[in-house]
Amino acid sequence: MKSVRHLIGRSPTWLLIGVAVFIGVLATLPVPQAAEDPARRVPQETFAIVDVTAFDGEAFREGWDVWVEDGRIRHAGQRLDLPEDLPRLDGRGHTLIPGLIDGHVHSFLSTLRDALRFGVTTVLDQSTDPAFAAAHRAARVEVARGTEADLFSAGMAATAPEGHGTQYGIPVETLTGPDEATAWVRARQDEGSDWIKIIYEDGSAFDMEIPSLDGETVAAVIAAAHAEGLAAVVHVSTLETALQATAFGADGLVHVWHDEVVSAEDARRFAEAGIFVVPTLSVMVSAEDTAVAELLRETDEAMLSAIQRQTLAGRFPGGLAEGGNVAMENVRRLRAAGVRLVAGTDSSNPGTGAGISMHGELRLLARAGMGSAEALAAATSVAADAFGVAERGRIAEGYLADLVLVRGDLEEDVSRSHDIVAIWKDGYLVERVVGSAGGEPQAETAPAPAETLVAGFEDGFEASFGAWDVTTDQMTGGSSSVNVGVRDGALVVTGEIAPGLAFPWAGVIWMPGAQPMQPVDFSGREVIRFRTRGDGRQYAVMLISSAQPAGPPPTVTFIAPEEWTQLEIQLEDFPTATPEIIAGLAFVAQGPVGAYAFEVDEVEVR
Amino acid sequence: MTPGRRFRIYLLEARFQVLEVLREPMFAIPTLTFPLILYLFFGVIMGTRGVSLAVPTYVLATYGVFGVLGPALFGFGAGLANERDTGVLLLKQTTPMPAGAYLFAKVMAALIFGAIVVAALFLTAAHAAGVALYRWQWFALAGVLLAGVIPFCALGLAIGAWAGGRSAVAVVNLVFLPMAMLAGLWLPIYMFPDVMQDIALALPAYHHAQLALKVIAMDAGQSVPMHLAVLVAETLVFLGLAALGFRRADGFLMRRSR
Incomplete structure (x- = not known):
């Protein structure tokens, strides 16, 4: 036993x-590489992110559902009553935040694309070429697929002849006295400036002598801006000019000063005046600083555009060794006094990069004593409110669906903000590659043309966009054959499926891209519609996507009947996560072995 | 008998069954290596000539079915008939062991051998052919393959109940090899003439293979409930046939244990 x-x-x-x-x-x-990338599987446009920790602009909310519809947030809250068929993304383990708003940017070239790729969906530009601002303002009112952050801009900044802001090669209309203020502000208003930016900088904090507007003129421009209904923000670098600008009635200061540490009493004066401050610690603290260096180490270099790499590598001559500490201490004290603080980077100045530096700024604000919610609010709702930017900076009903999904618990550690799972701009998933977003030539996913008709075969074996070709299993060692011809305005495909392969095929393939097998994004399209007839045997439509697992392409079969028949295949019926990304669409015969003959006409993706 | 003791008898009998099969290399070696050799040849050597991984992926599912089919059919069909002929079954019948323990042990042995074959095939496919599947697909494919042990054990039981010990191996082979062939386990079904494709519809291995191929989206596109219904119905038929066979023979497995 x-x-x-x-x-x-x-x-x-x-x-x-x-x-x-x-x-x-x-x-x-x-497992297939692509399958591991959750961003590949996130739904687009009308969808819900469920059971996610959401930062709504003010506080972290556990177990929220966020319902996005037509580019806006339709509902957000706990356990929403969502429609059954609404595509949903499980947000567990992630944090959803409003698209970041960078409160101090100078934009040019790829700035807006670079910003968006790092989750900065709105840029508050503190002076740029007015022509650049004008060219990009239209896009911000469109709720549509885009590759750029929305731009709000002061346009041209107010400065003295030869003063700070005139050194960038962009023509600047300067001011010499208070009597020019009203005309100057009206000119900016005509150009479309969203607010007025004034440079009050004599270089003293940098041991330089720079011509500057005098206090009287600064006060006059602020008053003129207010008279025209525009806000006025001021560039300062000393405590003294900061106090003066505040006394003149400025709405905000777009740098914190680094010449001396503010007293508790003065800090209270800023708080009482209700002025907001965009500290821009990113340019105050050097790029060698550990927070920024760490961030760069944790960032995939392939995500950086050429311009980002260039500006991140740059250094201010001389630098701000001690000034950085003073600036940091000032932020601590202003925060303690209750002054409104807005996150901003002053990119793309030397040592910063558009978009990416926003994540560095969040780390620096956290180091200055801000909790995660406070730092994120400074980068979202507080920034939106300070600059009067509507519909942004919050996850709330009616707000734009500018959203960033970040891996892990952001409340616990705001320095995770750069670990982005997905970004949506106006409800559209942003493709986070330099190729499409950074303007550098690569085999990128191209947007689909507006037309839906792929081919009517009226003029031969031609596609209205992309190109047709034949495809057989000969590329995998088989010997099936295909012949194509156009007869009576329809494509005739005949051939023979040869034995010898487990997965034989032969037929035609349409490649929508400008280059062969270039993926094209057909988001918003739902059906492949085509007419067919044939010998009654089973055929297949194979969808070749940019991101498919190893193995055969996702396939939907159809029968080609004797009489002409119109067939529709729903894109979502293809067993793949990204049916809207199409690099090739093949109409093929598969098994059984033997001859086949079918015709195809009026192929549409709609 | 206490439930605890009964459970021990079940496990003990299962352990002995596995040991018995392992000590029968004439059985163990072919059932373990045959699917693997076929996969190496058709899946890896022939299948990876092209750029696509379609062939090694497809045949992974079908040779997986082939791999679980063998131990189930041989263990039950040939094993049972043999044990009856040699009197081992009669000996077991005289012990207080419940008939269920005997069946359980045979199913467990088939499952364990099936799992070894599946694991070996998966490793070969992944590392020799470069097949990559989503994580859920690997698990689902393994699950579907191993669940197929049930109908095949039922079929084996029916054969073992009717065939004599000498003829059982021949009968099992007569069922095993043609079924594997006709069900499309060696070569895809659509490469056969229509008549043979119609025959396949009657075979449990065909429906099991289609379910396995469904996991990797390479099946013929028929409905899952249809495949399941056929498999369940055929399993019941096999069990009924087995019961008849045993009633005819000696009543073992029909006797209620006390």
Whole structure:
């Protein structure tokens, strides 16, 4: 009996070990690369992110559902009553935040694309070429797929002849006295400036002498701006000019000063005046600083555009060794006094990069004592309110669906903000590659043309966009054949499926891109519609996507009947996560072995 | 008998069954290596000539079915008939062991051998052919393959109940090899003439293979409930046939244990 029990005692152990080994083997088998990227599987346009920790602009909310419809947030809250068929993304383990708003940017070239790629969906520009601002203002009112952050801009800044802001090669209309203020402000208003930016900088904090507007003129421009209904913000770098600008009635200061540490009493004066401050610690604290250096180490270099790399590598001559500490201390004290603080980077000045530096700024604000919610608010709702930018900076009903999904718990650690799972701009998923967003030539996913008709075959084997070609299993070692011809305005495909392969095919393929197999984004299209007839056998439409697992392409079969028939295949019926990304669409015969003949006409993707 | 003791008898019998099969290399080696050799040849050597991984992926599912089919059919069909002929079954019948323990042990042995074959095939496919599936697909494919042990054990039981010990191996082979062939386990079904494709519809291995191929989206596009319904119906038919066979023979497995 003893020995029997001994034997029995061992068998469950061996069984359990066996089961564990089996599961272990299964768990370590290779998976397709693309499948591991959750962003590939996030839904677009009308969808819900469910059971996510959401930062709504003010506080973190556990277990929220956020329902996005037509580019806006339709509902956000706990356990929403969502429609059954609404595509949803499980947000568990992630944090959803409003698209970031950078409160101090100078934009040019790829700035807006670079910003968006790092989750900055709105840029508050503190002076740029008015022509650049004018060219990009239109896009911000469109709720549409875009590759750029929305731009709000002061346009041209007010400064003295030869003063700060005139050194960038962009023509600047300067001021010499208070009597020019009203005309100057009206000119900015005509150009479309969203607010007025004034430079009050004599270089003293940098041991330089720079011509500057005098206090009287600064006060006059602020008053003129207010008279025209525009806000006025002031560039300062000393405590003294900061106090003066505040006394003149400025709405905001777009830098914190670094010449001396503010007293508690003065800090209270800023708070009482209700002025907001955009500290721009990113340019105050040098790029060698650990926060920024760490961020760069944790960032995939392939995500950086050429301009981002260039500006991040730059250094201010001389730098701000001690000034950085003073600036940091000032932020601490202003915060303690209750002054409104807006996150801003002053990119793309030397040592910063558009978009990416916003994540560095969040780290620096956290270091200055801000909690995660406070730092994120400074980068979203507080920034939106300070500059009067509507519909942005919050996750709330009616707000634009500018959203960033970040891996992990952001409340616990705001320095995770750069670990982005997905970005939506106006409800559209942003493709986070330099190729499409950074303007550098690469095999990128191209947007689909507006037309839906792929081919009517009226003029031969031609597509109205992209190109047709033949495809057979000869590329995988098979010997099936295909012949194509156009007869009576329809494509005639005949051939033979040869034995010898497990997965034989032969037929035609349409590649929508300008280059062969270039992926094209057909988001918003739902159906592949085509007319067909044939020998009654089963055929297949194979969808070749940019991101498909190893193995055969996702396939939907159809029968080609004797009489002409119009067929529709729903894109979502293809067993793939990204049916809207199409690099090729093949109409093929597969098994059984033997001759086949079918015709195709009026192919549409609609 | 206490439930605890009964459970021990089940496990003990299962352990002995596995040991018995392992000690029969004439059985163990072919059932373990045959699917693997076929996969190496058709899946890895022939299948990876092209750029696509379609072939090694497809045949992974079908040779997986082939791999679980063998142990189930042979263990039940040939094993049972043999044990009856040699009197081992009669000996077991004289012990207080419940008939259920005997069946359980045979199913467990088939499952364990099936799992070894599946694991070996998966590792070969992944590392020799470069097949990559989503994590859920690996698990689902393994699950579907192993669940197929049930109908095949039922079929084996029916054969074992009717065939004599000498003829059982021949009968099992007569069922095993043609079914594997006709169900499209070696070569895809659509490469056969229509008549043979119609025959396939009657075979449990065909429906099991289609379910396995469904996991990797390479099936013929028929409905899952249809495949399941056929498999369940055929399993019941096999069990009924087995019951008739045993009633005719000696009543073992029909006797209620006390």
